[in-house]
Amino acid sequence: MGVLRRCAALFSSVVLIAALAGTPAALADDFSRVDRDAVAGTDLVPAGGEPVATALYSLRIGNNDAVRAYTSSPGGEVRRRAAYVESDWSDTPGGAADRARWIVAHSYPHRDLLSLSLDIGLPLGEEQAIAGTQAALWRVLSDTEPDREANDQTVLALYDHLVEDGGALPPGPRPLTVDPDHLEATAPQEPLGPLTVSSTGDGPLNVSLSGAPAAWLVDAQGRQTAQVADGNALYLDVSPSVPAGVVTLHVRGENLPLAEGSLFTGRDGVRTRPLVTAEPGEATITTTATVTWRAPSPEAEPSPVPETPSETPEPEPSAPLADVAPSPEATPSEADRIPEEDLPTTGTWLSGLLVIAGALVVSGLIILVLGRKRRE
Template sequence: MWSILRRCAAVLTSAALVGGLAGASPVLADDFSRVDRDPVEGTAVVLTDGDELPTALFSLRLGGSDSVGAYTATAEGEVQPRTAYVESAWDDSTQWSETDAATGPADRAAWVVANSYPSVGLTELALASETVFLDERQAIAGTQAALWHVLDGAELDPAANDVAVAALYEHLVAGSESAPDESAAPSLEITPSQIEAVSPEEPLGPITVTSAGTAPVQLSVRGAPAAWLVDAGGEQVRRVRGGATVYLDVDPSVPAGVVTLHARGSDVPLPEGRLFTGRDGVRTRPLVTAEPGTTTSSTAATLTWHAEAPEAPPSPEPRPPETVLPSPESASGAERPVEVPDATPSDEPTREEEERVGGDGLAGTGTWLSGLLVIAGALVVSGLLILVLGRKRRN
């Protein structure tokens, strides 16, 4: 008995483990980035509104791989410690995508970090900014202030800051104004990210998987039990190269379903100037990478299909309104008074009551006389019985 129970418990435990693994998200621990150590502090800067803000160069570990330098994209807020970061597209935020400038903020930010510290050495950077000397703290401050300007609109007060910091700031801001439009796509991307179809007779797609790396990208689907990824020839696929096109083949017996397509790439090159935000909407200051690196990246897309809705029965035609002919009075212009029945109860008897009751208010004579005759007969009978009983007693 106990052996049977132990075997059942083992089966249930295995089933629960498999179910948990099947339902788990394919985004593993090394698919997101973290600020992994204390930042390198820069010189504090003063803005034109009088605010004095600290600057720093953070260390961002990319998906469990390289650690690269990163600056904050906004002047306000805090970098939450041990917060998970993920790569984001610049176009996902209207703060940076909606601008009237000829050169977009993302392009200007990429130019700033590519032409400043730590991508460029301190001596070379001092010569480019036409300053005599530039140390690490000054370089961090000038670069951070320039990023805040092109991304967040912050203005540096030249008179209230270090001369070298102000010189580097002016050099980077002016140079970014003519930055080329080189906004690259994310390191790993699925296009389109959403597909919806009604009663699909053909596989859903095409779906393009783009990767900045040369290594194959792993693909998987979660959701409907009868759906497979196939290539243009109908062969099932689980790994593709960047730029490949795939389709979602759906079992016709499944009328509706939702599938999440996951893509995961390893050792994906990541150039400087990429935007990282808090994972799952966590509120933390966004970061901009200041050095190139490699990362383990993942992304997803949603595919939905459903059966065609049945046709609704035709609604009844509306009946034309009835035409009311005007009365002669209304046609002549005189309004006819409306008679309102008197709701006050009357004390006079109705015709039915007058038929049951005589004119003097008494009941009808026929019914009244019958009742008197019945009473008289009963009295006579009672008297006779009394006489008979009296005679019998005397005898």
């Protein structure tokens, strides 16, 4: 028996390790890093501040080619070893992200230096184009204005063109999303969902789970699945043996189209300056959603409702009691009935006491009278 127990424990450990190893594998290449040396631009002097270096960075997205990118603010550090992931603009003030997308879509390197020179009426070098574009992004994203006296006039000309004459570019669809990104339920009797997956690519998307055991991903027909396509719905099938749990859904897409003006931030809260892509590209992206379910809380027993006194209706004329048979509801049960011999006969008992007391009084009087006669 000891050997069998050891084998069973070893088997359980192997199963657990295998399950953890497969949650989800090969996500290491889904993040991005700053690649190679950045192309330096002309320094910028913010109003009332010190000169700040500008640069056009190269961001290698997963295993895909690198795209060039600007920073979203002048503060902080671009940590070259930090992992970046594609993010949404939810923390950006309304309209700022749309203006930032317009700037990168209408400036260097998305547009060449010659066409930009014609727009501003001045010859424009690469360093000046980088600084002017970066100054415009800092203005709309972090409200940082350049010093009008301390900066290159050609840089300021491009800045004015992008900020004052610029427009707004509404966001397109994000490369990969799951809706909703968090789902809660109580005591699932049926598969939880749907979780709808959307992507800008045409290829299949790999899906996997990590977290609670005894849960499986199924499609709308209830079949287990490990791949979906754009617009497909997923459901989480949970074993009844697991009354509560939390799982994370991982969706991974490769070679997804990535528009210019996409935001990349440090993965898992890593502090590094956010980057805004300045040209379109392709990306391998993973997104997640969480599903939580819990056992139902015990139902509280209803508290007794006090009876409301009501007016007693006038009794209706009825037959004499001797002619009315007692109803079953009014008839006491055998257990509730008190034996007749145990009933107290209060009136009879009291009358007997009075008779005895009277007899004793009369007897006493007779004795007194007889005693007096004998003395006489």
